[in-house]
Every structure is written in C-alpha cells, then in structure tokens.
Amino acid sequence: MITHIEGGITAPAGFRAAGVHCGIKANPEKLDLALLVSDLPATAAAVFTTNLAVAPPVIVSRDHLHATRGHARAVVVNSGCANACTGDQGRQVAHLMAAETARAIDCDLEEVIVMSTGVIGVQLDPRTVTHGIIAATDVLSVDGHMRCAQAIMTTDPFPKERAVEVTTTRGTFRIGGICKGSGMIEPRMATMLGVLTCDAAVSPVLLQRVLSEVTEHTFNAITVDGECSTNDCVALLANGASGVTIGEADLPLFSDALYEVCKFLSTEIVRGGEGATKLVTVQVTGARSYDEAKQAARAIANSLLVKTAIHGGDPNWGRLVAVAGRAGVGFDLQAAAVRIGDVVLFEGGRPFDERAPQAAAYLQRKDITVGVDLGTGGTHEATMWTCDLSEEYVQINAEYRT
Amino acid sequence: MITHIEGGITAPAGFRAAGVHCGIKANPEKLDLALLVSDLPATAAAVFTTNLAVAPPVIVSRDHLHATRGHARAVVVNSGCANACTGDQGRQVAHLMAAETARAIDCDLEEVIVMSTGVIGVQLDPRTVTHGIIAATDVLSVDGHMRCAQAIMTTDPFPKERAVEVTTTRGTFRIGGICKGSGMIEPRMATMLGVLTCDAAVSPVLLQRVLSEVTEHTFNAITVDGECSTNDCVALLANGASGVTIGEADLPLFSDALYEVCKFLSTEIVRGGEGATKLVTVQVTGARSYDEAKQAARAIANSLLVKTAIHGGDPNWGRLVAVAGRAGVGFDLQAAAVRIGDVVLFEGGRPFDERAPQAAAYLQRKDITVGVDLGTGGTHEATMWTCDLSEEYVQINAEYRT
Numbered sequence: 032m033i034t035h036i037e038g039g040i041t042a043p044a045g046f047r048a049a050g051v052h053c054g055i056k057a058n059p060e061k062l063d064l065a066l067l068v069s070d071l072p073a074t075a076a077a078v079f080t081t082n083l084a085v086a087p088p089v090i091v092s093r094d095h096l097h098a099t100r101g102h103a104r105a106v107v108v109n110s111g112c113a114n115a116c117t118g119d120q121g122r123q124v125a126h127l128m129a130a131e132t133a134r135a136i137d138c139d140l141e142e143v144i145v146m147s148t149g150v151i152g153v154q155l156d157p158r159t160v161t162h163g164i165i166a167a168t169d170v171l172s173v174d175g176h177m178r179c180a181q182a183i184m185t186t187d188p189f190p191k192e193r194a195v196e197v198t199t200t201r202g203t204f205r206i207g208g209i210c211k212g213s214g215m216i217e218p219r220m221a222t223m224l225g226v227l228t229c230d231a232a233v234s235p236v237l238l239q240r241v242l243s244e245v246t247e248h249t250f251n252a253i254t255v256d257g258e259c260s261t262n263d264c265v266a267l268l269a270n271g272a273s274g275v276t277i278g279e280a281d282l283p284l285f286s287d288a289l290y291e292v293c294k295f296l297s298t299e300i301v302r303g304g305e306g307a308t309k310l311v312t313v314q315v316t317g318a319r320s321y322d323e324a325k326q327a328a329r330a331i332a333n334s335l336l337v338k339t340a341i342h343g344g345d346p347n348w349g350r351l352v353a354v355a356g357r358a359g360v361g362f363d364l365q366a367a368a369v370r371i372g373d374v375v376l377f378e379g380g381r382p383f384d385e386r387a388p389q390a391a392a393y394l395q396r397k398d399i400t401v402g403v404d405l406g407t408g409g410t411h412e413a414t415m416w417t418c419d420l421s422e423e424y425v426q427i428n429a430e431y432r433t
Numbered sequence: 434m435i436t437h438i439e440g441g442i443t444a445p446a447g448f449r450a451a452g453v454h455c456g457i458k459a460n461p462e463k464l465d466l467a468l469l470v471s472d473l474p475a476t477a478a479a480v481f482t483t484n485l486a487v488a489p490p491v492i493v494s495r496d497h498l499h500a501t502r503g504h505a506r507a508v509v510v511n512s513g514c515a516n517a518c519t520g521d522q523g524r525q526v527a528h529l530m531a532a533e534t535a536r537a538i539d540c541d542l543e544e545v546i547v548m549s550t551g552v553i554g555v556q557l558d559p560r561t562v563t564h565g566i567i568a569a570t571d572v573l574s575v576d577g578h579m580r581c582a583q584a585i586m587t588t589d590p591f592p593k594e595r596a597v598e599v600t601t602t603r604g605t606f607r608i609g610g611i612c613k614g615s616g617m618i619e620p621r622m623a624t625m626l627g628v629l630t631c632d633a634a635v636s637p638v639l640l641q642r643v644l645s646e647v648t649e650h651t652f653n654a655i656t657v658d659g660e661c662s663t664n665d666c667v668a669l670l671a672n673g674a675s676g677v678t679i680g681e682a683d684l685p686l687f688s689d690a691l692y693e694v695c696k697f698l699s700t701e702i703v704r705g706g707e708g709a710t711k712l713v714t715v716q717v718t719g720a721r722s723y724d725e726a727k728q729a730a731r732a733i734a735n736s737l738l739v740k741t742a743i744h745g746g747d748p749n750w751g752r753l754v755a756v757a758g759r760a761g762v763g764f765d766l767q768a769a770a771v772r773i774g775d776v777v778l779f780e781g782g783r784p785f786d787e788r789a790p791q792a793a794a795y796l797q798r799k800d801i802t803v804g805v806d807l808g809t810g811g812t813h814e815a816t817m818w819t820c821d822l823s824e825e826y827v828q829i830n831a832e833y834r835t
Contacts, residue, residue, distance in 0.1 A: 084758025084766050116754055116766070118782040151751025152784040256737045261755050335658045335737075336830055343831030349553030352518055353663050356486025364486050364518070380520040382554035421831075422824040428738055429745030429823075 032198045033288045039176035039192030042207040043230035045070045045272030048175040050182030053163025055111035055155070062182035064163035065108040067226055068136050068171055073270035074232070075103035076239035077144065078246045080263035086115035087125035088145040089264060095129065095141040101235025103268055104138040106226050107145055107164060108183045110211070114147040114155045115261040124155045131161050135168040144266050146224050148185055148211065151261060180209040183224055186427070187211050191299040197231075197288045199281065204231035204273035208292045210265070212255075212300040225250060225265035225296060231285070232271030241286050242267045249293035252325075253416045254332045255304035256424070265293075301416045306424030310398050311341055315355075316412040317367075317404035323360035324413035327405060330358035331415070338420035341399060346390030348376035355403050366406030372399070434600040435690045438607065441578035441594030445607040445632035447472045447674030450577040452584030455565025457513035457557070464584035466565035467510040469628055470538050470573055475672035476634070477505035478641035479546065480648045482665035488517035489527040490547040491666060497531065497543040503637025505670055506540040508628050509547055509566060510585045512613070516549040516557045517663040526557045533563050537570040546668050548626050550587055550613065553663060582611040585626055588829070589613050593701040599633075599690045601683065606633035606675035610694045612667070614657075614702040627652060627667035627698060633687070634673030643688050644669045651695035654727075655818045656734045657706035658826070667695075703818045708826030712800050713743055717757075718814040719769075719806035725762035726815035729807060732760035733817070740822035743801060748792030750778035757805050768808030774801070 041048050048067045055063040077096055079089050096103070107128050114121045129143040147155065180190035194207035212223035233241075242265070250265055267289075269277075277285045302310050313332045318324035331337055334354045340347040348369040355362050369377040372393035374386050393399070443450050450469045457465040479498055481491050498505070509530050516523045531545040549557065582592040596609035614625035635643075644667070652667055669691075671679075679687045704712050715734045720726035733739055736756045742749040750771040757764050771779040774795035776788050795801070 082755060082758040083764040084754045084769075113751075116751060116779060116782075116784055118784075151755065152779065152786055261758060335826075339827050339830035342827065345831070349515075349518060352486045353484060353553065356484040356663060362485040367486075377518060377554065380518075382518055382520075384554055420827055422827045424737070425741050425744065425822055425824045425827060428741035429747070 033291055034196045036194050036196045036205065038194050038207060040067060040179055040207045040209045040226060040228050041173045041176040042194030043205040043228045043272065045230055045270045046228045047171040047173055048179035049167040049170045049172065050175065050178030051163055051166045051170065053166060054159045055109055062178060063109060063111045064160065064167055065179045065182035066132070066164065066167035066171060067106045067179060069104050069268050069270040071270040071272055073103055073268040074101055074235045074238050075144065075266060075268050076101060076235065076242040077264060077266040078243055080261060082261050084116065084261045086113055086147060086261045087117060087121040088114055088147040089262060090122070091125040091129060092144045092146065092264065095144060098141040101239060102142060103144050104142040105132050105136055106266055107132045107143060108224060109155065109160055109163065110148050110183050110185050112147060112149040112153055112155045113151045113262050115151045117152065117154055120154055124157050124160065127157050128160055128164065131164045135164055146262070146264050148183065148224050148262055183209065183211045185211065186305060188303045191296050193292045193295040195288050195291050197284060199275065199284060202273060202275040204229065204275040206288050206292050208296050210296040210300060223250065223263045223300065227265065227267040227292065229267065229269040230271065230273040231269055232276040233269040237277065237282065238267060238269055241282065241289060245286060245289045245293050249290065249297040252414060253297045253301050254329065255301060255418055298416050301418050304418040305427045306421040307418030308421055309341060309419045311417045311419065312400040313415045313417060314400060314402045314412065315405065316402065317406055317409055318411040319361040319407050319409040321411045321413060324411045327355055327358040327360045327403065328413045328415040330354050331403060332417035335420060338417065341394060342419035342421050344391055344394040346371050346376065346387045346394060351401060351403050352377060355405060361405060361407040361409070363406035368404040368406065370402040435693055436598045438596050438598045440596050440609060442469060442581055442609040442611045442628060442630050443575045443578040444596030444609040445630045445674065447632055447672045448630045449573040449575055450581035451569040451572045451574065452577065452580030453565055453568045453572065455568060456561045457511055464580060465511060465513045466562065466569055467581045467584035468534070468566065468569035468573060469508045469581060471506050471670050471672040473672040473674055475505055475670040476503055476637045476640050477546065477668060477670050478503060478637065478644040479666060479668040480645055482663060484663050486518065486663045488515055488549060488663045489519060489523040490516055490549040491664060493527040493531060494546045494548065494666065497546060500543040503641060504544060505546050506544040507534050507538055508668055509534045509545060510626060511557065511562055511565065512550050512585050512587050514549060514551040514555055514557045515553045515664050517553045519554065519556055522556055526559050526562065529559050530562055530566065533566045537566055548664065548666050550585065550626050550664055585611065585613045587613065588707060590705045593698050595694045595697040597690050597693050599686060601677065601686060604675060604677040606631065606677040608690050608694050610698050612698040612702060625652065625665045625702060629667065629669040629694065631669065631671040632673065632675040633671055634678040635671040639679065639684065640669060640671055643684065643691055647688060647691045647695050651692065651699040654816060655699045655703050656731065657703060657820055700818050703820050706820040707829045708823040709820030710823055711743060711821045713819045713821065714802040715817045715819060716802060716804040716814065717807065718804065719808055719811055720813040721763040721809050721811040723813045723815060726813045729757055729760040729762045729805065730815045730817040732756050733805060734819035737822060740819065743796060744821035744823050746793060746796040748773050748778060748789045748796060753803060753805050754779060757807060763807060763809040763811070765808035770806040770808065772804040
C-alpha cells in the first residue's frame with residue numbers, strides 16, 4: 032500500500048536537510064544553498080541532462096557516481112548560478128563544492144553529488160559557496176526539508192516536495208523528494224533539478240534501473256518550453272534505515288511508489304511553469320511504437336499553436352491534427368481521432384465541429400486532457416504533461432537580464 | 434545580370450493574373466480567390482508540405498503534376514478555408530476547383546494546380562468557389578498581379594511579390610512570384626503558399642531540380658513558429674514566352690535568379706510573421722554536415738527562449754549554447770563560439786560577458802544576425818530566418834475562433 036505522508040525529502044528515516052542564504056542571490060530573503068545528508072551510507076542513482084553543453088557540476092556528479100559504483104552520502108545544490116559554460120574555473124568550483132561538503136560532514140569526496148542552477152556563463156564565487164556549505168551543515172535537521180526545497184528554487188512560484196509511505200509484508204519504508212524547474216535558463220533560469228530519498232535498502236543496479244524507468248515516464252515526460260538545460264539532474268539516495276531491503280520481487284511496488292512521488296513532483300513543475308495557467312495532459316494512442324507515441328506527444332506538448340489555443344480556451348482540434356501529421360511518426364488521417372476531454376472532434380476523416388462549444392466549456396478547467404489517436408492500428412501509447420503558453424511567458428523571458 | 438523589376442507574378446511575359454472576393458471570407462473587402470494563367474503551355478514544378486495530414490488540394494495538385502509529367506496552364510488559389518481534414522467532400526471540391534478553372538480558361542483538367550489556405554476542418558462551398566473562378570477569369574490581366582498577391586493572404590499584414598529580370602548573352606527572361614504566410618493555422622491560419630512564374634523555357638526535370646534546391650535554402654529555411662501546415666505548397670510555371678531556353682549551362686544563373694526572388698519572398702513571410710518585430714538570421718557554422726548545420730539552425734530558430742530574448746533585446750548567449758547542445762548534432766563546448774552581430778560572447782570554453790552591452794545595443798536593430806559555431810572542426814554551414822516571439826503572437830493565437 033502506498034500512502035501520501037508529510038515530511039518531503041526527510042520523511043525517509045536517516046536523512047537530514049538544510050537550506051540557507053549564503054549570498055549567491057542578491058536578495059537576502061532568498062535561500063540559495065541546499066544540503067541533503069544521509070546519516071548512513073546510501074546507494075545512489077542519477078539521471079543527467081543529455082545536453083552536450085553539459086555544466087561542470089553534472090560532470091563532477093557523473094564522475095563521482097561512477098567512482099563509487101553507485102553510492103553517496105550527500106547532495107549539495109546551489110541556486111542562482113548554473114556554473115555552466117564557465118570553463119576550467121567552473122570545474123574547480125564544482126570540485127570545491129564536493130570537497131567542502133565532504134570535509135563538513137566527514138565523508139569521501141566521491142560520495143558527494145553536486146548540482147547547480149541559475150544563470151549560465153557566470154562564475155560561482157568559491158568563498159561564498161564554501162560559507163554556505165559550512166552554514167548549511169550547522170543547521171542540518173529532519174525539519175529542514177522545506178527550507179531545502181526552497182533553497183533550490185529559481186523562478187519557481189512555489190516549492191515542490193512529496194513523500195509516500197509504502198507498506199509491505201516485510202515492513203514499511205518511505206520515499207521522499209524535492210524538485211525545482213519553471214523554464215529553462217536565465218534571466219529567469221530554472222533548470223530541472225530533483226533530489227529523491229528512500230529509507231529502504233536497494234542495490235545500486237536496481238536503483239538506477241528503476242530511477243531511469245520512472246524518470247522516462249515522469250520528469251522526462253514534461254515540458255514547459257521545449258528547452259533542455261545544461262544542468263538537468265535527478266538523484267535518488269537509498270540508505271536502508273527502515274530495515275526493509277528491496278529485491279527483484281518488490282520492484283513493482285517500489286517502482287509504483289517512486290512513480291507516485293516523481294509524477295507528483297514533475298507535474299508540479301508544469302503547474303509552476305513560467306506563465307502557466309493550466310496543466311495539460313497529452314495522451315497519444317494508436318502508435319506503432321512507444322517511441323513514436325512519445326515523439327508525437329512531445330510534438331503536441333511543445334506546439335506553440337496548441338499551447339496558445341488552450342490558453343485562449345479554443346478547442347482548435349485542427350492544430351492537433353496538423354502537429355500529429357508533422358511529428359515524423361506513423362499517422363493515418365482517415366483512421367486518426369482527436370478528442371478534447373471526452374469530446375471527439377475528429378474521427379474517420381471527418382470533422383465534428385458542432386461539438387466545439389462542448390469542448391470549449393471543458394477548456395475552462397485548470398486541468399485539461401487532450402487525446403490524439405494516430406490511427407496506425409498500433410497499440411502503443413504515451414503521455415506528456417505540458418502547460419499553456421501565455422503572454423506572461425514572453426514577458427518573463429524577454430526581460431533584460433541586468 | 435539579375436535586376437529587380439516591378440510587376441510581380443506577371444512580370445514574366447505571357448502570364449495574366451486576377452484576385453477577386455467571392456464570399457469565402459465574410460468581409461467583402463477581403464479578396465479570397467486568386468487565379469494565375471499562362472497564355473502558352475508551360476512546364477511546371479512544385480514542392481509540397483511533408484505533413485501526413487495532407488489537404489485535398491495538395492493531393493489533387495500532386496496528382497495533376499504527375500499526370501502531365503510537369504506541365505501546367507493555371508494555378509487557382511482560395512484563401513479563408515484550407516479545405517483540410519474535410520474527407521471525401523473536400524476532395525470533391527478540390528477536384529471541382531480544377532475542373533471549373535479548366536473549363537473557364539479552356540485547358541485540360543490536369544493542367545490546373547489547386548491551392549487552399551485558411552481554417553482547417555471547415556468545408557469549402559462549391560458554389561461560392563465556382564462563382565469566384567468565373568469572376569476571376571473575367572478580369573485576368575497583366576495588371577492583376579497585386580490583387581492576385583492580395584487574394585492569397587490570410588493573417589498576412591502585407592502582400593508579398595517580387596520579380597527579377599535576367600540578362601544573358603542569349604536574351605533576357607524574367608522570374609516573378611507571390612507568396613503568403615504568417616503563422617500556421619486558424620483562427621488566423623496562414624499556411625505558406627507560393628506561386629512563381631518564369632518566361633524562359635525550362636524542361637520539367639530541370640525546373641523541379643532547381644525549385645527543390647532553391648526552396649531548401651529559402652522557403653524551407655524560414656520559421657515563424659515551428660509549425661508545418663497541412664497545405665504548404667510552392668509552384669513554379671515556366672512558359673518560354675521570352676524566347677530564352679535554359680539549358681544545363683545556364684542553370685547557375687537561373688538558380689541565382691530564382692534564389693533572389695524566393696529569398697526575398699520567404700524573408701518577407703518572416704518579417705510579416707504573427708507578432709514579429711524583428712527579422713533574425715541564424716547562421717550555424719563548424720558542423721559535420723549540412724544536415725546537422727540546418728538541424729542546429731532550425732533548433733535555434735525555433736527556441737522560445739532565444740526568440741523571447743531577442744524580442745527583449747537581451748544578448749543572452751547562454752541560451753544559444755544550450756540550444757546548440759541539445760540540438761542532436763555534433764557539438765564541442767570547448768571549441769564552440771557564439772556571436773550576436775559581430776560581437777563574440779563565448780569562445781574557447783570561456784564567456785565574454787563584459788561585451789554584453791555592445792551586443793545589447795546591436796539587438797535594438799530590426800534585422801539581427803546571430804551566429805553559432807558548433808566547434809566540431811567540420812566546415813559545413815546553414816542559415817535559417819526566424820522572427821522574435823512577442824506577446825502579440827500569443828494574443829493572436831489564443832483568441833477564440835468564433
């Protein structure tokens with residue numbers, strides 16, 4: 032059984048967290064350094080950005096997980112500066128963040144995962160971040176989960192945390208998580224970052240397998256503006272403090288519980304997307320393969336014309352057909368179908384435009400589902416979550432940085 | 434020698450054109466049916482949308498060009514209704530448009546090219562369009578070029594026409610053209626359509642080869658919103674009225690002249706893009722292949738964050754790096770470079786953010802060039818044209834259709 036509980040990232044036993052302001056952000060009320068520590072040795076898995084302009088903290092974290100073969104004790108995150116496109120100097124600072132954290136909590140350098148989010152192309156001051164790490168270590172606690180969630184925010188309109196308790200015949204364990212993300216980059220950069228904890232014991236191999244799988248259907252199934260950042264990263268630490276060990280037989284339940292946390296967190300990112308007023312679920316069916324279903328869902332979820340139509344409450348199904356037809360996947364116009372909510376507006380090659388008012392009424396809701404069947408006769412499907420595109424998105428991102 | 438001349442689509446000898454209002458658009462002052470006729474038999478070539486949700490007029494035109502092996506006498510275009518996603522009934526009306534035009538000007542059915550642009554999923558009234566074809570035939574003239582250009586407009590803020598005269602040792606010939614396009618689809622649909630004329634004699638095979646090549650670097654190198662419509666089409670008729678015949682040796686000059694016309698027309702589409710305030714030239718260099726260069730240029734040209742930054746006059750080079758890194762092409766961060774105008778802001782893995790004010794001043798212009806070198810050591814390059822993304826684009830496309 033999977034139950035939602037309070038406590039966010041420190042709901043699982045044996046984790047402490049903190050969030051402090053150390054001066055990376057100018058406003059002293061904005062937290063800008065987050066620290067998560069596992070009191071026990073923990074296995075760890077992570078998924079990273081596929082962007083080739085990869086930021087130094089991502090390189091450092093990837094190297095560390097490789098060196099420890101999937102173990103970690105701490106995650107240190109700064110916001111307000113992405114430490115991306117910063118060359119040798121940037122790599123030194125990312126390394127320093129791991130070294131200072133290792134010294135502060137007394138673990139190996141390689142047991143620290145480093146994340147950064149904020150402005151690209153600006154150097155991160157090593158003294159500021161060192162101060163922050165020492166200050167955060169001093170206030171680490173089980174109650175620090177919300178400040179930890181706040182300290183990783185950039186343009187996010189609200190902090191995002193979630194925890195669940197999982198009851199099995201062999202005991203109870205918990206999964207918790209935080210994330211941030213709102214658009215892609217500065218001036219109001221908001222790369223996607225996520226930190227997840229679990230107090231079950233899970234082998235590094237299983238942990239990575241489940242995290243990769245769940246991420247594909249949650250964090251990798253959302254879009255705000257189609258931009259993939261230089262710093263995207265999700266890490267999961269499992270410390271075994273609950274006394275429950277996850278084996279192959281428990282994987283479906285473990286995976287379901289992790290999915291619950293990740294789906295909540297990832298859709299919260301979309302709800303808090305820059306300028307967003309609606310959460311839109313895009314369901315594609317009738318595809319020849321899962322990859323094609325996802326490709327079509329992604330094209331629809333990123334379509335400016337679909338996103339603006341939904342913003343305006345316009346049941347403009349022709350735009351959904353047009354995107355599906357250009358998505359580069361198998362598509363048969365005669366067998367395709369489009370629905371907005373439960374209202375079918377196109378089917379059998381024929382429009383049902385007289386149903387538009389019904390669909391328009393549905394589009395007044397905050398949570399919208401649109402469905403496209405590609406009509407190939409295939410049985411594969413995929414879901415993506417996106418938000419509408421408003422004038423406010425343009426305003427946020429057109430503003431001059433300085 | 435290639436010289437710009439007046440006269441648009443009827444500047445080449447032996448072509449007449451017309452534009453009328455027949456009632457497809459509600460406003461009687463808006464022209465909605467365009468007709469172009471070649472007085473002599475002409476060879477013809479065309480490029481069509483790659484969208485799988487292809488509209489009936491595109492299917493009819495493709496079939497006709499195939500049946501005649503690249504010949505045509507007329508192009509008939511209606512605006513205000515795309516005749517797309519309209520099933521059997523839509524196919525009958527597209528066929529009827531060709532048949533009525535053939536009867537009116539006395540040519541074979543298959544010698545007529547049909548185009549439609551406007552709202553998707555709405556049926557085109559056969560009587561209205563028949564009236565329009567008869568009325569347009571009555572007023573066909575060499576002076577009708579501008580009304581012809583106006584009659585294919587949807588949300589376009591201005592008509593687009595261009596003509597050049599080409600002087601060769603063997604005589605003088607002319608190329609003319611019109612086009613329309615502003616966004617993708619309704620409520621303010623504006624699929625991309627283009628009609629080109631030439632009074633040189635060119636074999637169908639050569640005509641198609643040059644048109645495809647030139648289109649790749651002009652009409653297929655622009656983007657307003659990343660949406661590919663169900664009706665996109667460019668057709669070129671060559672009637673030989675000038676007495677000049679284009680052979681293999683003349684191809685470079687012919688190609689240059691056609692490029693001049695198509696580049697002008699295609700960048701006019703971008704200048705008139707929905708909500709556009711700037712024309713942005715995206716130059717990608719240092720790619721491993723032309724396809725990769727174009728793919729990267731396309732990704733940059735469609736990036737919401739790049740387009741909003743340019744709208745706001747923000748020299749936000751980090752966004753260009755981030756897009757290049759996620760474009761799915763070869764990219765080396767250490768060797769990559771980014772420039773805005775002539776101002777290099779990133780090179781050798783290092784930011785030059787102190788030059789940002791210089792770049793910000795440059796971004797106040799109406800015509801902007803941004804350059805990204807992918808740093809692969811390859812010598813391939815590509816150019817795309819795009820516009821900025823403004824609040825007005827969202828307003829235009831969020832409005833309810835009815």
